Amino acid sequence: MKILLSLTPLILFLFFYLVQGLNPKCDAQDHGSNLQVFHVFSPCSPFKPSNPLSWEQSVLQLQAKDQVRLQFLASLVAKRSIVPIASGRQIIQSPTYIVRAKIGNPAQTLLMALDNSNDASWIPCAGCEGCSSTFFVPDKSTTFKNVSCFAAECKQVPNPTCGGSACAFNLTYGSSSIAANLVQDTVTLATDPLPGYTFGCIAKTTGTSTPPQGLLGLGRGPLSLLSQSQNLYQSTFSYCLPSFKSLNFSGSLRLGPSAQPKNIKFTPLLRNPRRSSLYYVNLFAIRVGNRIVNIPPPALAFNPTTGAGTIFDSGTVFTRLSEPAYVAVRDEFRRRVGANLTVTALGGFDTCYTVPIVTPTITFLFDGMNVTLPQDNILIHSTAGSTTCLAMASAPNNVNSVLNVIANMQQQNHRVLYDVPNSRIGVSRELCS
Ligand SMILES: *[C@@H]1O[C@H](CO)[C@@H](O)[C@H](O)[C@H]1NC(C)=O
Numbered sequence: 001m002k003i004l005l006s007l008t009p010l011i012l013f014l015f016f017y018l019v020q021g022l023n024p025k026c027d028a029q030d031h032g033s034n035l036q037v038f039h040v041f042s043p044c045s046p047f048k049p050s051n052p053l054s055w056e057q058s059v060l061q062l063q064a065k066d067q068v069r070l071q072f073l074a075s076l077v078a079k080r081s082i083v084p085i086a087s088g089r090q091i092i093q094s095p096t097y098i099v100r101a102k103i104g105n106p107a108q109t110l111l112m113a114l115d116n117s118n119d120a121s122w123i124p125c126a127g128c129e130g131c132s133s134t135f136f137v138p139d140k141s142t143t144f145k146n147v148s149c150f151a152a153e154c155k156q157v158p159n160p161t162c163g164g165s166a167c168a169f170n171l172t173y174g175s176s177s178i179a180a181n182l183v184q185d186t187v188t189l190a191t192d193p194l195p196g197y198t199f200g201c202i203a204k205t206t207g208t209s210t211p212p213q214g215l216l217g218l219g220r221g222p223l224s225l226l227s228q229s230q231n232l233y234q235s236t237f238s239y240c241l242p243s244f245k246s247l248n249f250s251g252s253l254r255l256g257p258s259a260q261p262k263n264i265k266f267t268p269l270l271r272n273p274r275r276s277s278l279y280y281v282n283l284f285a286i287r288v289g290n291r292i293v294n295i296p297p298p299a300l301a302f303n304p305t306t307g308a309g310t311i312f313d314s315g316t317v318f319t320r321l322s323e324p325a326y327v328a329v330r331d332e333f334r335r336r337v338g339a340n341l342t343v344t345a346l347g348g349f350d351t352c353y354t355v356p357i358v359t360p361t362i363t364f365l366f367d368g369m370n371v372t373l374p375q376d377n378i379l380i381h382s383t384a385g386s387t388t389c390l391a392m393a394s395a396p397n398n399v400n401s402v403l404n405v406i407a408n409m410q411q412q413n414h415r416v417l418y419d420v421p422n423s424r425i426g427v428s429r430e431l432c433s
């Protein structure tokens with residue numbers, strides 16, 4: 001007994017040591033201008049499902065989220081109103097990647113969703129109707145201020161109204177509606193304080209798309225992080241998104257021009273004046289194995305009027321191509337895998353196999369930059385290993401089907417560098433850790 005008692009500290013120590021070794025260091029602080037990026041299913045995420053989902057369930061859930069996301073993106077490019085889809089299947093309402101941000105003084109920590117297709121940031125505030133139980137408490141911050149409805153910033157939000165004398169606005173995000181007050185407070189990212197940062201303080205939300213602890217807009221329009229931190233970060237950032245398969249790894253969001261990779265291929269950014277926040281690029285061809293597939297040029301062409309073209313989006317999970325582009329890629333992929341193999345469907349994926357397969361690479365040809373995707377970015381495998389699907393799909397036919405979206409699964413384990421001053425995006429392979 002005595003021996004056992006004296007060993008207990010050692011056993012406990014070993015136990016913690018092992019657990020630490022396996023788990024990411026969830027409470028490790030961010031340094032400099034570098035933030036850890038967590039997948040929402042990571043052990044560090046409070047949004048992970050309490051009961052682990054089966055593989056099929058998580059795929060279907062991520063696809064259901066994508067459907068709402070694509071409607072949101074389509075509403076941005078086409079300026080159409082959003083038809084919320086009923087989606088009782090969404091068990092958790094959450095973003096895919098999150099970063100830690102500190103709001104106010106003294107700092108209150110929130111885990112905000114990364115969204116490069118959205119400009120503004122918004123955060124649930126105390127008293128919010130319909131928000132989750134973690135929120136920002138303005139009364140506890142000595143630096144909090146309401147933005148007056150006469151301030152210039154108030155003209156940059158959609159449909160501003162005057163609540164008392166404070167600026168308020170409503171917006172739709174995916175299948176949600178959000179009513180917020182425009183406010184200012186210090187936002188600290190890693191160890192960089194951004195005093196007087198303007199963001200939406202959510203007062204009320206309905207629907208299931210609002211990220212539970214807020215959203216950090218990395219778009220390039222007014223009120224975005226880029227516009228508000230121009231002196232510090234010069235509209236430059238990069239991220240490495242960790243894979244769904246290695247949830248114990250975190251990725252990183254690197255803000256500012258220093259410490260960015262030097263050896264990286266770039267493609268020019270295209271500007272759509274009707275939708276200034278989106279990161280459009282020119283994807284002009286797609287190669288499957290060594291063959292460039294036959295895609296009618298309008299399926300890839302950039303057209304600011306219709307919103308057609310290709311964007312990099314951090315919030316969509318699976319790449320969506322306009323129908324003619326997807327069909328060409330899929331048919332060549334199936335041919336390469338084996339024309340005689342039985343193809344099955346799973347949710348929105350139409351190219352799944354239940355036998356082991358050897359797959360061709362898929363290469364996106366952008367102006368000046370070819371990105372060849374390794375298998376891990378092309379295929380999703382069931383944990384049991386019995387089903388493998390091509391992790392792309394054609395745009396759902398109820399949304400603007402002209403937009404090609406390079407989604408986060410296809411960006412995983414790559415460094416994606418947004419260099420807005422030089423109007424270009426760079427991509428290079430990197431194992432995030
Ligand atoms: C992540 O860590 C947990 C517990 O620390 C462990 O059980 C799990 O196997 C790890 N997962 C991976 C994919 O390494």
Ligand SMILES: *[C@@H]1O[C@H](CO)[C@@H](O)[C@H](O)[C@H]1NC(C)=O
Nearest residue numbers: 144145146163164165166181
């Ligand atoms: C900010 O505006 C809200 C809504 O109008 C109001 O409830 C709150 O008291 C104001 N806070 C400050 C610090 O002025």
Ligand SMILES: *[C@@H]1O[C@H](CO)[C@@H](O)[C@H](O)[C@H]1NC(C)=O
Nearest residue numbers: 159160161169170178179204
């Ligand atoms: C915004 O939403 C709030 C709360 O749902 C509502 O009271 C207000 O009338 C809305 N304002 C506008 C301009 O739609």
Ligand SMILES: *[C@@H]1O[C@H](CO)[C@@H](O)[C@H](O)[C@H]1NC(C)=O
Nearest residue numbers: 335336337338339340341342
């Ligand atoms: C596919 O099946 C057909 C008919 O069963 C056969 O003639 C052909 O050789 C098979 N092709 C391959 C690549 O196995």
Ligand SMILES: *[C@@H]1O[C@H](CO)[C@@H](O)[C@H](O)[C@H]1NC(C)=O
Nearest residue numbers: 287290292365367368369370
């Ligand atoms: C991309 O690949 C194509 C052939 O598939 C090649 O002609 C082209 O030079 C490559 N572009 C770059 C930038 O490497």
